[in-house]
Amino acid sequence: MTTAHAIVSSPEMTRESFYVAMTRGRESNCAYIATGQHHLEGHQHRDDLHITVQSILYGILQHVGAELSAHDTITAEQETWGSLAQLAAECETIVQEAQQHRWASLLEHGELTTEVVGELVETESFGILTTELRRLEAAGHGIEQLLPRVVQAGNLEGVDDLGSLLRYLIQKITSTYPPSPRRAAGLIAGLVPRATGVTDPAMRAALNEREQLMGERLDALTQAAIEQPAPWLPMLGNLDHESRKQMVRAVAAYRDRWGITSTSALGAVPADDAQRIDYEHTRDTLTRLSQAPDDHTREVAQRRDERRL
Known part of the structure; x- marks a missing residue:
């Protein structure tokens, strides 16, 4: 046929x-x-x-x-609950709860009324906004100072979707200048923004535990992809050992976070906003690593610099 x-x-x-x-x-x-x-x-x-x-x-x-066997069922359950997708979702839930008061206080400091902030917190766009704030803060932007200023400068009265507008304004401003590496909290597993300003000891401990589990999970995924070559591995090109390992790690993290099963490294360009951010970040990481000089080139450059000294 x-x-x-x-x-x-x-x-x-x-x-x-x-x-x-x-x-x-x-x-x-x-x-x-x-x-x-x-x-x-x-x-x-x-x-x-x-x-x-x-x-x-x-x-x-x-x-x-x-029907799965008892062993296969247990293995499948362990795989699901130990995946980066599950652990990242748990992190997001904990952080949303832990930081809600902090973001609300910053918005009120920017002269939004308590009533307006209360209404905003109940909207779906508030979660999307705070995720973006956390991502920008993890990159090194001074959100503590920036968010109140954005609120004070904007004409926000009567806006239908305040969360989306604030997100747009924050993204627009932060795109005009580079973040400070000194302030950067970094990303867990290369994808999940590390939360700052979490003062509750129990929530901080819960986040630290999940960060450790995500690191262990990613170590195992990276090793498995290299030792039992994944179908997408040849697509990464011929690089020095360290750059190749970093690329495998980035791809493994993205695939496990978003359940990618295609033979191409990153799969199709996603339509979902949150996934597209991770897609573009991983793609940019692969591009940067593929353009990095190999060990021999670095050694030649180092010797040249030493002669100049």
């Missing part, structure tokens, strides 16, 4: 069945996704149920038909 056509009419289809349907054609395979509610019983139909192609495919990929 040159081309195979499959009609997918329900998110209850198993991942294994979908795989079979999409591998029958030698040259191409097409799937036609029905987004209606015909697979539901009459009493299950809902006017507010919004079914999309993405939601159906996501449901199928999560629906594993083959």
Whole structure:
């Protein structure tokens, strides 16, 4: 069969069945996704149920038909709960709780009223804003001083989405000047901004524990990718040992954080804002490392500098 056509009419289809349907054609395979509610019983139909192609495919990929052995089940559970995706999510949850009062105080210091700040904290954009503030602060920007000034300078009365506007203003200002390396807190596993200003001892201890676990996880992933060569490893090019190891580490962190399974190092360009930030950061890291001089070039340059001295 040159081309195979499959009609997918329900998110209850198993991942294994979908795989079979999409591998029958030698040259191409097409799937036609029905987004209606015909697979539901009459009493299950809902006017507010919004079914999309993405939601159906996501449901199928999560629906594993083959039963796992007890050992495989335990291994899969351990893999999920010990992944960078899980540990990073736990860090985000802890930090959001630990720093909420701090960000609210800075906004009020910028002369936003307590009422406005209270309303902002309840919005979805507040979490996105504070994640960006933490990322910029980890890079070395003085958010403690900058955020109140941005609030004071802006015309923020009656804004529908205050969190998104503040995020845009902060990004615009910080893009005009470089951060201070002296203030930089850095990134955990090369991706997760390290939180500053967390004073609660229990939360600080919880964050430190997860940072250690993320480091251990990334060490293991890096070693496994090198010792049992991952399919994407040749795509990194021929570099000196240290640069190659750093590149493997960066790719392994991104893939584990975002569940990338494709044979290309970083997979497709993501549509999600948070993932795209990590994608671009990892891509830039790979570019920088690939352009770094190798050991021989560094040695020649060092000898030249020594002769000049």
